[in-house]
Amino acid sequence: MHLACILPEVILTLAGVLIMLVDPLLPRTASRKPTGWFSVLAMVAAFAASAWQLHLAPGTAYYGVVQTDAFSVFFHLLICGTVLVALLAAIDSVRPEAHDMGEFFALILLGTVGMLLMTSAVELLLVFIGLEISSISTYILAGFRRRSGKSIEASIKYFLLGSFATAFFLYGIALTFGATGTTRIAAIAAALPHTTTPILAWTAVGLILIGLGFKVSAAPFHVWTPDVYEGAPSPVVALMSTAPKAAAFAVLLRIFYGAYPSIQQHWWSLFWVLAAVSMTLGNLAALRQQSVKRMLAYSSIAHAGYLLVAFTSFSLQGIAAASFYALCYVAMNVGIFAVISHVGGYDDHLWSITDYRGLAYRSPVLCGAMAFFLLSLIGIPFTGGFFAKFYVFSAALQQGMFGLAIIGLINSGIAAFYYLRLLTALYSKPAQGSPVLAVPRMSITLGLAILLSASATLLLGVVPRSSLDLAQRGAGTLFQTGHPAQAAVQVVNDAPSQ
Amino acid sequence: MHLWPLAVYLVIVVMLVVAMLGLSFVLGQRHHNRATGTPYESGILSQGSARVRLSAKFYLVAMFFVIFDLEAVFIFAWAIAVRETGWTGYAEAMGFIAVLLATLVYLWRVGALDWRQGSRRVVA
Amino acid sequence: MVVPIAYYLVLSAILFSIGVAAFLIKRNIITVFMSIELMLNAVNLTFVAFAHQWHQVSGQIFVFFVMVVAAAEAAVGLAIIIAIFRARNTLNVDQVNLMKL
Secondary structure, eight states: OHHHHTHHHHHHHHHHHHHHHHGGGSOTTSOOHHHHHHHHHHHHHHHHHHHHHTTSOOEEETTTTEEESHHHHHHHHHHHHHHHHHHHHHHHHSOTTOTTHHHHHHHHHHHHHHHHHHHHBOBHHHHHHHHHHHHHHHHHHHTOOTTOHHHHHHHHHHHHHHHHHHHHHHHHHHHHHHHHSOOBHHHHHHHGGGOSOHHHHHHHHHHHHHHHHHHTTOTTSOTHHHHHHHHSOHHHHHHHTTHHHHHHHHHHHHHHHHTOGGGHHHHHHHHHHHHHHHHHHHHHHHHTOOBHHHHHHHHHHHHHHHHHHHHHSOSHHHHHHHHHHHHHHHHHHHHHHHHHHHHSTTTTOSOBTGGGTTHHHHOHHHHHHHHHHHHHHHTOTTSHHHHHHHHHHHHHHHTTOHHHHHHHHHHHHHHHHHHHHHHHHHHSOOOTTOOOOOOOOOOHHHHHHHHHHHHHHHHHHHOOHHHHHHHHHHHHHHHHHTHHHHHHHHHHHHGGGO | OOOHHHHHHHHHHHHHHHHHHHHHHHHSOOOOOTTTTSSOTTSOOOOSOSOOOOOHHHHHHHHHHHHHHHHHHHHHHHHHTHHHHHHHHHHHHHHHHHHHHHHHHHHHHTTTTOOSTTOOSSOO | OOOOHHHHHHHHHHHHHHHHHHHHHOOBHHHHHHHHHHHHHHHHHHHHHHHHHHTOTHHHHHHHHHHHHHHHHHHHHHHHHHHHHHHHSOOBGGGOOSSOO
């Protein structure tokens, strides 16, 4: 049954369209909270549908355009769970009486459809459409605080650089099509070793990496990240710093391991450079930030760098480590932004690290959650962040990437400085004479959001086995399809000696 | 080479243009009156600047046209393959059109299609 | 006379590069946005040329989708541009700088 393969997407599409239809019928002054609850419900249903897909036999549907396998299910669960937390955090932190909130939730649902499609697509056309669905809805969400100049500015910067990146990604697809005559990922892998114009494929790899590098905000394609995170509303940042990035990483894995394994010797060094530059630049720039959101933006660039380390090890462990890292990263990041969206307020009136001084005395529970997420971002044991880094670096070491592993470890040390700076601010007495701004009471939905992300981060740090197993199964489906091309690696390597 | 007719044609075109412009230059009269430099030499006075700010309403209508117009491409593509795709294709095309209709209903309900001043619920 | 595919590829590469250069140099947001459209059209040309070379219709179909998505992107982009003009009364990228880049 074809529909079973895209069931989560279908559920979310129907729910999103329904909200768009019902929302204008509600009276102008009516609360839009029910649409928020409805979207939470739809997201739970999509999560359940994804989990159910695990019991389906892996296979393709709709003429081989989408593929349901352990890899796609892993990222489906990851994305649905993250968006669920982001939705819960958004319901109360944005003004529920505002009449455009229906659109807000509908855009989140429809954007999630795009992200889900990205992870299950095995045809580059569908990857492109999924990428655009998710990007276009995030462009709008970034500018949702229309009255604020900063929000609109974030929106336009995100839009211009995002479309710029899309053009590069598309050009890469076009050149791949030129080299192989197809846009199916499996067919590309089969045709690539016999191509008469390998130069097209090499250029395509570079262009696709530039395009997706923008989407995952890897340095040197990161320039938009700090501004967009600072300007966009925090509940939206909780969403867009996590789920679309995870989807873009899934696409990177799917394309590079699924379609281009035979020219692996041409692209792994690109990933090496990208990973090293992202880690170093992200961490060094984060050291001198005053704004909490900007600091976390640079930290997310650094985390993209750690994740890219896993790409350089051309192995099953590497893919599994990358997927697992993505899972831990979204769990802690969505959590910390949920806290920030509450503490900072919808209009970001508390933004700098000094504003967060003494949060422990005003709101100990929120502060404890934030401290826990910060510890996980550092990579302290018993948090998801620890195992994530551990697996990534051990995958890199297994393949003999000593240089990169050392750069990564040094960077983890640097990163501890700025996380600890925020952490000590949280627990130090507020400065004398500075106005103490009250933090409003935490709502139940926000508490639930923080509880979900905190327990996910904790579980990943204590019993990572089951999620790691699923990540490994997913990696297996990806590497298995790469097997014919594995043989091709030998062919390409032998070619010059003939 | 079979390009010589083209060359002859080009030469004739250039000659014709030169002749027309040259003859009117030689034979035509020249005058310089008060109204010669104005946009309408017939005497109508132009009002205001040409750089008028147009209402964003025009942008909305243009955008709706472009989007709905382009979506029609997929319906055309289905139309030429309607027999091959069968009932599955029919169902999917209907789903596609249903989503388009839902969009139209949404636009209508939020007042984006309303042309009167001040009656819209959303400001673009 | 058949035009070799290399001509198409060179032309589209030139168009794409002009788009990239204009994106980086131009200061008006609308012009910057137009340069992105130029890049997308360069990609479309590449697709059509390769579709012709491979005798595959899938390249042409890709162009359809690129066009539709570009229209959706244009709608959203122009709406954001209108919003920024209302907030700031300028369309110069150098003056859209509340946050340092």
